[in-house]
Structure formats: C-alpha cells, structure tokens
Amino acid sequence: MIEFDRRQFEEYARAVFTTDSPSGCTADAIALIKSYVEQLGYTTHVHNKGTLEVDVPGLDESKTVATSAHVDTLGMMVRSVKSGGTLALTKVGGPICPTLDGEYCTVLTREGRRYSGTILSLAPAVHVYPDAATMPRDADHLEVRLDEEVKSAEDVKALGIDNGDFVFIDPKFTMTGSGFLKSRFIDDKASAVLLLLLLRWCSEKKAAFRHPTRIYFVVYEEVGHGASALARNIDEFVTVDMGCVGLDLAGSEYAVSICAKDSGGPYDYELTNRLIALAKKHELPYTVDIFPFYGSDVGAAWHAGLDCKGALIGSGVCASHGMERTHVKGLEATLKLMYLYLCGEE
Structure with missing residues (x-):
C-alpha cells in the first residue's frame, strides 16, 4: 500500500500553492508540475489549452483509464x-x-x-x-x-x-502541527499534489499501473470547461477534487468523499460502487455524499461528448471557495483510494 509522505507533501504543496494560477493564467504552475513529473521519469505533453497530460503504460490494455486534478484556482x-x-x-x-x-x-x-x-x-x-x-x-x-x-x-x-x-x-498557505492544511485554493491544488505523490511513489517503488492511464493536471476547471478536451479513448475517468463539508452532508476533513451525485446528476453507478468497495475492503475512512452546488471535470468531459464511466472523489474541505481547510487524514485516504484504483487489486 502506498504511504503518505507528509514531508514530501508539504514540500510540493508549498511550491504549488504559492505559484499563482487563477483560471486563464496557469502557465507557471503547469511548468512547475511538469518539471516535477519529468524529474520522476515520466513523459509529459502540454495541450493547447494548457492542461498537462502524463501518459503511463499499464499491464492490462483491455481498457484505458484516466484521472485528473485541476491546477487553476479562483x-x-x-x-x-x-x-x-x-x-x-x-x-x-x-x-x-x-x-x-x-x-x-x-x-x-x-x-x-x-x-x-x-x-x-x-x-x-x-x-x-x-x-x-x-x-x-x-x-x-x-x-x-x-x-x-x-x-x-x-x-x-x-x-x-x-x-x-x-x-x-495571497493563499496564506499553512500546515499545522496538528495535521491541518489551511489555505485558499485547496480546491484543487491539494489533489494535484496527491497525484504528484502517487507518481513519485510508483516511480521510486517501480509500482505498475493496472491499465494504461492518462493523468491530467487540468486548467479552466473553475470556469466550467477544464476537462472538455481530453483524449477520446478513455473508458473510465475518476477525477480527484475537493469533497464538500457542511449542513446535512456526510463529508469530513478526515475522510475521502465519494460523490454519488452533484449538480450535473449521478456519477456512474458501477464505478462509484467499485470505489466504495475498495474503501471498505481496505478500511479507509470514507463517506458517500451528494454535492448540491458542484460540478467537476467529469461533467465537463461528458458535456464535451466523452464516452466514459465517470466518478468523483476527494478529501473533505471545509469552507470551500473561502478560507479552506482539510486534514492529512482525509488527504491520505484520498491518496490511498486513488492508488488502489489505479495500481491495486480490482
């Protein structure tokens, strides 16, 4: 099982969070992440829109899967x-x-x-x-x-x-001794850093991906069309974004949220069930939730005509689009669930 390296997370996160990247002005942040990914030995490609794509070979070529996190911010x-x-x-x-x-x-x-x-x-x-x-x-x-x-x-x-x-x-990036990450733009820079940790772990441990995998560091998500221009040959797409916390929602800063439905409607039932089963089997702290005022990159891809199963997960984030906060327990659970989906057992 992948391990959550808090020191490495904070090193990556401090650099990523303090590199300004509002929608439409993301080149510096994409260049930074590109440099990290290439240092790990992966091949990258930057789309005309600015999205960074990392293509990783897999053991079973019967399908192609994808994941993403968005680097653009408010x-x-x-x-x-x-x-x-x-x-x-x-x-x-x-x-x-x-x-x-x-x-x-x-x-x-x-x-x-x-x-x-x-x-x-x-x-x-x-x-x-x-x-x-x-x-x-x-x-x-x-x-x-x-x-x-x-x-x-x-x-x-x-x-x-x-x-x-x-x-x-100013994001006011802070990691506390008690395990909290508090900053603007945890949505969704924290998820981008988790994908960097996953790539680093797989590179260092020579861990294989189960299927050919496209990993996208997306831009323009905050204005609605982030993942609207992905490759056509994707069978499954699990995006990593923030989980919602508040009111009657189940979401928690200490768990990975698995979204069943957002403003655009339900996510793929079978794929969502598979993620829930993985979380249960490996005893990850998780919640299943409805996000009432929310859209994700899976929705953008579907609206652009991508024929794929889609799902959404992410660490619970308090006070979204304001002074946000989450906890390393939720981040760790999200990282482990993505690792299990991409590299672990079916």
Missing part, C-alpha cells in the same frame, strides 16, 4: 482603473467575495511586472464611512488599493497596469 482581474488610482474588480470563477475584504494581493501586468496591493471594500475605514461594517462585500463593492504612490488613473497606467490584468490573491 481569482480576480482588473475590470477598470478608477479615477482615484484604485482598481475595480471582476471575478474569475466563484470566490466568496466577503472573505476577500482585507486580503493582500498582487497585480500582474501584461509586461510581467508585479505590484502588491490590498483588496478593500469601498467603505474601508470605520472612522470615515458610516456603512463601513454594512456595505456589501461583492465584486462591485471591492477594489484594490495599490502599494504605489498613485492618485489618478494616469498614474496607475504609467505603471503598466490596465484593464484585464490578473489580480492574484
């Missing part, structure tokens, strides 16, 4: 430069905007220059604005205060900042 972009020198914003994906009030950020210009700033509400000072505590914290009521001496739109544009520039949100 983010913001500059909607316009305001007359007073602040930046209006537009969302990339669906961040919980109230959690962004007060966050440090970095603006990337088209020429590659970076400027630090802070995302603030339009009423940021309690001593000045009577609605400082009550103003809505949606994208229309947030702006970036740049850490530059700017007093006009002309000052800002002289720095090279313009409409359409990306605004990177």
